[in-house]
Amino acid sequence: MRELIIIGGGPAGLAAAAFAVRKRMDALFISPGLGGRTRRRLLLPWVDDYQVIVGDETIHRFRAQLDYLDFMRVRAHAQHIEPIEDGYRVTVSDRHTYDTRTLIIATGSRGERLNVPGEDELEMKGLCYSAMTYGPLMVDRSVVVVGSELLALRAVAELSRIAREVTLVAEFNGDLDTEAGRVILGAPNVVARRGCRVIAVKGGSYADTVVIECNGVQDTISADSIFVEKQLIPNTALVEGLVELDPCGFIKVDSRNRTNRQGLFAAGDCTDASAFQVLMGLGDGEKAALSAFDYVLGLPVAIAPCED
Numbered sequence: 660m661r662e663l664i665i666i667g668g669g670p671a672g673l674a675a676a677a678f679a680v681r682k683r684m685d686a687l688f689i690s691p692g693l694g695g696r697t698r699r700r701l702l703l704p705w706v707d708d709y710q711v712i713v714g715d716e717t718i719h720r721f722r723a724q725l726d727y728l729d730f731m732r733v734r735a736h737a738q739h740i741e742p743i744e745d746g747y748r749v750t751v752s753d754r755h756t757y758d759t760r761t762l763i764i765a766t767g768s769r770g771e772r773l774n775v776p777g778e779d780e781l782e783m784k785g786l787c788y789s790a791m792t793y794g795p796l797m798v799d800r801s802v803v804v805v806g807s808e809l810l811a812l813r814a815v816a817e818l819s820r821i822a823r824e825v826t827l828v829a830e831f832n833g834d835l836d837t838e839a840g841r842v843i844l845g846a847p848n849v850v851a852r853r854g855c856r857v858i859a860v861k862g863g864s865y866a867d868t869v870v871i872e873c874n875g876v877q878d879t880i881s882a883d884s885i886f887v888e889k890q891l892i893p894n895t896a897l898v899e900g901l902v903e904l905d906p907c908g909f910i911k912v913d914s915r916n917r918t919n920r921q922g923l924f925a926a927g928d929c930t931d932a933s934a935f936q937v938l939m940g941l942g943d944g945e946k947a948a949l950s951a952f953d954y955v956l957g958l959p960v961a962i963a964p965c966e967d
């Protein structure tokens with residue numbers, strides 16, 4: 660039986676694995692690839708490489724550390740987890756099983772897509788899914804945000820401080836009529852197109868036009884960049900019924916990344932801790948690994964500076 664299995668190869672999983680290596684834990688790392696969502700990067704005609712801290716570069720060293728530790732890697736999808744005496748059994752896509760005392764779930768989340776013509780071709784070419792990451796690059800630009808919930812509102816709020824003009828395309832009223840919504844949408848450089856859905860994204864080398872339909876009437880909006888800020892969907896099917904999830908399916912964790920199950924920890928974008936950035940994912944993974952380490956050492960509660 661291993662001491663630790665980490666599932667997921669994004670920033671959270673990589674940081675957890677790097678910690679486990681440093682502590683000489685008998686650990687196994689299960690993920691089809693290394694890098695997670697940081698492997699995708701928004702391309703914009705006015706942005707040069709030297710202007711940005713790229714997520715992929717940030718995690719490069721963590722990835723490099725694992726590249727040569729092949730013996731602790733399983734390149735597969737984890738498909739099933741079952742509790743066993745004193746730990747967990749993980750079954751992967753080729754049906755192999757691995758037993759462990761502790762487990763860290765770091766399977767991330769994914770943004771809901773538009774599913775319209777032009778999206779596949781222009782994805783990450785002016786069209787992206789993370790205003791939190793790329794908002795700072797929109798100085799004095801005109802941008803479109805798509806969505807009706809809190810994520811979209813936050814994106815509009817963030818972008819309206821940076822961009823020249825922000826157009827929100829919202830199919831539903833969602834969270835728009837909340838107090839915060841009224842303040843955010845009341846900014847002088849924000850226009851809200853309610854009851855409108857995106858039916859296509861167009862552009863040449865980069866996305867520059869959104870085609871919308873409002874009450875059966877089509878219209879187009881030109882923009883320097885387009886942000887899809889619909890729901891985030893956590894990759895947590897693996898632990899459904901095993902650990903407590905919030906109403907949207909994110910794994911509930913406490914401040915030390917513990918789930919409600921002994922020996923089972925979670926980190927990064929699959930948790931309700933709202934990370935959603937590489938640096939936060941790295942810190943979260945490291946914290947989860949420290950909790951797993953303490954658990955393996957027989958310290959039932961991770962050591963805190965001041966514990967009753």
Ligand SMILES: Cc1cc2nc3c(=O)[nH]c(=O)nc-3n(C[C@H](O)[C@H](O)[C@H](O)COP(=O)(O)OP(=O)(O)OC[C@H]3O[C@@H](n4cnc5c(N)ncnc54)[C@H](O)[C@@H]3O)c2cc1C
Nearest residue numbers: 667668669670671695696714737766767927928935936937
């Ligand atoms: C398009 C885009 C660009 C971004 N760019 C940046 C950026 O430049 N800078 C920044 O700070 N943030 C960026 N972010 C946010 C950042 O990428 C995420 O917050 C971060 O990657 C989350 O890390 P994570 O480890 O929690 O999950 P993820 O990065 O999503 O990684 C999850 C990993 O788990 C694996 N996995 C899932 N299910 C299973 C399973 N069943 N078995 C095994 N493995 C599994 C996946 O293959 C993946 O490797 C971006 C987000 C998006 C959407």
